[in-house]
Amino acid sequence: MERTILGVSLADKTRNEVIRERTKVTDIARRISQLKWQWAGHICRRTNGRWSRRVLEWRPRLGKRSVGRPLTHWSDDIRRIAGGGWMRRAKDRATWRALEKAYVQQWTVVV
Known part of the structure; x- marks a missing residue:
């Protein structure tokens, strides 16, 4: 859609x-990963x-x-970056913000 807006074709490389x-x-x-x-x-x-907190902890x-294959939970990708105690780590805002950059980057890595 953005290519069409600018009038750029795939042939333009x-x-x-x-x-x-x-x-x-x-x-x-x-943006979605950052908001999550x-x-x-x-x-x-x-x-x-x-x-809302009880729903996150409920199994x-x-x-x-x-x-x-086991079902994927909403928090599985968060747990992959922050570790098993991610709910405790979220209480420290500075640590949580530092981990956010790694989490968002995993969804935007260009291959």
């Missing part, structure tokens, strides 16, 4: 980074026992486990 600089459009994957990280930290810092046990 213009890199996506150059096009993004010209259109000033932010990368949606980067910030929201997770916000929820973990709450202390009044609201349902349902419904009979037999399904065959095949």
Whole structure:
């Protein structure tokens, strides 16, 4: 869509980074991952026992486990960057912000 806006075709061999600089459009994957990280930290810092924190900690046990690959949880990619105690780490804002850069970068690495 951005190529069409600028009138650039694939034959012009213009890199996506150059096009993004010209259109000033932010990368949606980067923005979504940043908002997810910030929201997770916000929820973990709450202390009044609201349902959102309880939902993050809840692990349902419904009979037999399904065959095949285990289901991916919402917090699995956060746990991969911040470690197993990510909910404790989120309480320290400075550490959480430093880890945010690594988390967002994993979704925007250009290959």
